[in-house]
Amino acid sequence: MSVTRDDVLTALRSLIDPVSDTPILDAGLVKALTVDDGAVRFVLEVSGTHAQAYTTLRDEAETLVRGLPGVAQASVVMTAHSTPKPPPDLKPGRSAEPKGPQKIPGIDRILAVASGKGGVGKSTVASNLACALAAEGRRVGLLDADVYGPSQPRMLGVSGRPSSPDGKTILPMRNFGVTMMSIGLMTNDDQAVVWRGPMLMGALQQMMSQVQWGALDVLIVDLPPGTGDVQMTLAQKAQVDGAIIVSTPQDVALLDARKGIDMFKQLGTPIIGMIENMSTHICSNCGHEEHVFGHGGVAAEAAKLGLPLLSEIPLHLDIRLAADGGAPIVVSKPDSTQAAAFRDLARGLIAKGHA
Secondary structure: OOOOHHHHHHHHOOOEOOOOOOEOOOOOOEEEEEEEOOEEEEEEEEEHHHHHHHHHHHHHHHHHHHOOOOOOEEEEEEEEEOOOOOOOOOOOOOOOOOOOOEOOOOEEEEEEEEOOOOOOOHHHHHHHHHHHHHHOOOOEEEEEOOOOOOOHHHHOOOOOOOEOOOOOOEEOEEEOOEEEEEHHHOOOOOOOOOOOHHHHHHHHHHHHHOEOOOOEEEEEEEOOOOOOHHHHHHHHHEOOOEEEEEEOOOHHHHHHHHHHHHHHHHHOOOEEEEEEOOOOEEOOOOOOEEOEOEOOHHHHHHHHHOOOEEEEOOOOHHHHHHHHOOOOHHHHOOOOHHHHHHHHHHHHHHHOOOO
């Protein structure tokens, strides 16, 4: 017997919000409920004031739903609204609570890979850069923070659900020497993430602080395009050592790239440099070189802004096929010209102390 959405809602109505003492459905705690082929997932959007009580409630909800007939999987993610902080303790001999971005324990450096607009190949660059750094002997993590369009599980050939030994710590996935976490591992491939800003920020903070990253030389964060909540939350909560801006050569892409650069400047995040992706195309039949999107636009923009041009990545079918196939070009064809561009990029970042 297959479980339905109404079955789940009926069961959840028996659970009581420990704060308002009303059913959790009436209190509006249950968000983004999906029921798909026996897999039930939803979000508990709660107040952070009574975190322990809500943690217990989350466990009870997951156990209750998992016990329903026809339920094969049950996953409950808890996100919390920002909690008012107590006034500072001004007693002598006590230091104030640290403010501003903090380092994530065990992680030496955090690099953000960003773009002003979508479709410029930012995620492809991030996955290949991560694999290239791992091939150079670095301990690498990859956080897929593109919540609305998570693509790293597909690109790195990772499937399955991350486990949690204690209900609090999340164990990330690993492939090709890269430790990876993505919201895409929590949802189905065709399932939309319909979340507002507070839920996005809560999910990002959980992936940064509750994932057992281990000891890493560098954590690469694949950011969504644009200048929104995820970028601001990352820069405000974590100590980001630098941002890499990916753009294609045409003016429209560069226009948005400038906005991304300005955003990082406002947030106080250093810009390591720019990458021109889809820079040139060489015909596989005749060898003719063609600049499909123009050429040199990113180099000129970087020079104007006083930023290094880190790499020019070619436009090549093999790069796309490798990403779709779950093994980045650096892994699937390590001796190719296309892979060499990413390996040179990784070596350059290591040589300059960025990774």
